[in-house]
Structure formats: structure tokens, C-alpha cells
Amino acid sequence: MSKIVLITGASRGFGKLWAKALLERGDKVAATARNLEDLNDLVQEFGSNVLPLKLNVNDRTACFAAVKTVKDHFGRIDVLVNNAGFGLFGAIEETSEQQARAQMETNFFGLLWMTQAIVPVMREQKSGHIIQVSSFLGLVTLPVLGLYNASKYAVNGLSETLQQEVAGFGIKISLIEPNGFSTDWSGASAVQTEANEAYTPVKAAFFEGTTPDSWGKPETTVPAFLELIDAENPPLHFLLGKIAYPVVKQVYAARLAEMEQWNQTAVTAHGH
Template sequence: MSKTIFITGASKGFGKLWAEAFLKRGDKVAATSRTISGLQDLADKYGESFLPIALDITDREASIKAVNQAYQHFGSLDVVINNAGYGVFGAVEEAGEQEIKDVFNANVFGTLWVTQAALPIFRKQRNGHIIQLSSVLGVWSLPTLGIYNATKFAVEGFTEALASEVSGFGIKVTLVEPNGYNTDFGGASAVQSKAIPAYDNIKAGLATAEGLQPDDYGKPEATVSAILKLIDTENPPLRLFLGKIGLSKTERIYKEKLDTWKAWEDVAVAAHG
């Protein structure tokens, strides 16, 4: 059965790849981008099944309008995918005030505005699926990506709470957590903070870091089957890693966290009073 899907950040990367995969199999897709010129090829090819929408997701009113436009245009809405976002590269000390505010506006508030826009529709329908594009960096951190980490940790936090809040309305929620992929994430769309030489050695050390080796980066095309399975399954998971790095590294990092908490358990319990 075909679905109606709303996806943000669809002019390139995962967004465009997934949007076209949906269209190819007969789904209806509303796709957003700040400028829709990058969506024209899909509009030409798929006609009435495709609705391109120019949207700045940091504008709450515009986000509400865009989601409702898609719903009214197609007469239904089954899946909302919050894919839009970008990275800030730099140590925490290096990141500028406006850089930090801008990436939080896009990655956190933009995701939140679109989510809030979809919820009344899904509640009325008593069904719907919200998919947030998080990251393995919403589960654990890497040096020089701390600000990006913070945005994805925030998305993980409100989305986990959301899943509990809306399950009774028939609404499903999933956090998709990719490891590194050969997309433009570190390219033109990324922001590079002004460097402080004191952090040069840390940055140089990332050249040998787990998850950042050439073979650690996945092929974007390989994610299509996973996303199609995710939106088609009756009981989707709250969290889904994409790629081979996420689970193995998470198991090790969470063991380290648990070991630390246990080592300090006496202090923690004494602090209870």
C-alpha cells in the first residue's frame, strides 16, 4: 500500500536518495529544501506524486504551514522524516556564538517545529510515523564535534519522551542513528569554526580514530532498503542504527559508563540522604 511521506532537507544526500526511492515504488512525497531548484528533476519525473516545498525549518509558522500544505494537497499523511540539518566542526572552545545558535535552530528547533506540526494531524488520524534523523553522535561524542553532538543529544532527549507521550494515539516514533556515510555532511554544508592552535594535536589524532577511517564510511545507497523496511514495518523500533559502527562502539562506551557509575555508587547512594 502506498504511503504519503513528508521529508525535509531533500535536495541532496540521504533526503534526496530516500525521496526518490519512495517515489520509484509509488509513494507520494512532499519534499522540502531552502531552495527547491535541487528538487526540480524529481518534480519533472514524478509529476503529481511529488510536491516540492521551499522551507526554512527554523521558521516555526512556515514549518506548520508546509506540513499542512502537504496534508491538504495529498489528503493524507503517513510518515514525517526530519532529515534536514548540518554539522559544525570545531572544538567546543572554538565554536562561535552565532554558529552555535544557528545549528541549534536548524538541528533541534527545526526538527521540533516540524514534529509539532505533524502531531495534530497524526492524533486526528490515530496513526502516523515520525522519523528523526539523529546520528551515532546523538549516542556518544567525538572531540571537535561537540556542538553537533549537543544538537543530536537534544533531539534524542525530546524524541524519547515524545514516543511515550504519543504511543496511545497510534503514533510511532523512530530515531535513525547513522554512522559516517559518504555524503556531503563534511563538505559545503558544514560550518568550520575558527581554529585555536592548542587543539591541533587533537584534530590530527582523529585521522586514526575509530569510525573515521575510509572503510568506516557507509554507502548512502545501501540505506534505502533499511528506510523502506522501517516505514513499512507495523512495529518500528524507537532507535535504529545505520551502518556497522554504531552497535559495537556503543556497547563498549556504555560499558565504560556503567563501570564508572558502579565504581562511584557508594558516593552516589550516600548523596541521597
């Protein structure tokens, strides 16, 4: 049986790639983008199997309306892929209020609004899979991406809580947590802060630490994404790429060691 999948941010990157893969195997896809023209190629190739929707996920009312449109059109929604988002590059001190709020509005609040809109539909169906496209930077951090890190930590905290709340309704939650991939995330879609030369050495060290091998190939994620979509018992945390797991493992081991070192002091603070 084909799946009905709603994907936000389907105009480029992972969203476009995964939407096309689903359509090629016979699923039906509701694809959202801020500019409908960016979805014309999918419509021309796959016709009525794709429902293009203009959507800015920052608009909560529009998110609820989009979910209703998809439900009315296809009759159900099996999977939501919350993919809309962008990267903000720059030191925390450099970040303007507008940039900070815009980062959280799209990466966190946009995802929250879509999640709130889809849960009643899936709760009524007694089934569904919500896939949040987060990042391994929702588990560990890198300099020069402070607000992006923060937005993805928020997504992870929200989604881990959501899993506990909706499991009884037959709704599954997965966080896709990629390392760096060669998508528009760090290119055309990215926003840069106004540079403060005090952070030049930090930025230089950050970029010197990356190599061509650090960036995965977006097209090779398709089989893994489809396996996740089809899994009977999908994972909550799905680290995507070969860099993410060893980095997370190393950072978590260091965190636990530090906590252990200070644990006796922490225990005495409990008072009894």
C-alpha cells in the first residue's frame, strides 16, 4: 500500500531529493515550498501523485490549513517529514536579534506548528510517523553555529517529549540527525552574521577542521531514508552519515566522565 507523505521544505536539498524518491516508488507526496515554482518539476513528472502547496512554516495558521488541505485531498496522512529549515553561520556575539529570532522561528517554531497540526490527524487515524529533520548538532555542538545548534537542541528536546506523549496513539517519532551533507544548507540557503574580527581565529579553525570527506553526498541518503520510512519500529534517534556517530560517542563519553568526576559533590548538594 502506497504511503501518503507530507514534506515541508521540498523545494531543494533533502526535501526535494526524498520527495522524488517517494514518488518514483509510487507513494503520494504533498510537497510544500515558499515558492510553488520550485515544485514544478515534480508536478510535471509525477502529475496527480504530488500535491504542491505554498507554505511558510513560520505561519502557524497556514500550517494547520496545509495539513487540512492534505488530509481532505488524500484522505489520510501517513508520514510527516518536517524538513524546512536553514543554517545561520556566525559567532553568538555577532548574531543580531532578527537573525536569532528568524533561526528559531523556522527551525523550531515552524516544526512545532506542523507537529501540532498533524498530531490530531494521526491520533484520529491511530497511526502515523512524524520525522523531524534535526542534526547531529542537536546532540553535540560546533562553534560558529550557536543559534543553529540551539534550534536543533530544542527540536530534539521537543521530539523526545512528544514520543512519550503520543506513543499510546500509535504515532511514531523519529529524529533524522545528519552530519554535514553537500546540500544548499551551507550554501544558498545559509545566512551569515556580520563578522567581528575577534572571531577570525575561531572561524579559521572551524573551517580548517573540515575536509571534502566531511560532507556526505545527499543522493546516497535515499535508501537509508526509505528504510526509515518503511521501518515497523523506527528509531527515535537516527544519525545520518559516517561522521555523526563517532563524534557523538566521543562527546558523550567525555560528558559522562566529567559528570562522574563531580557526582559526589552533586550528591552532597541533595541534602539527604
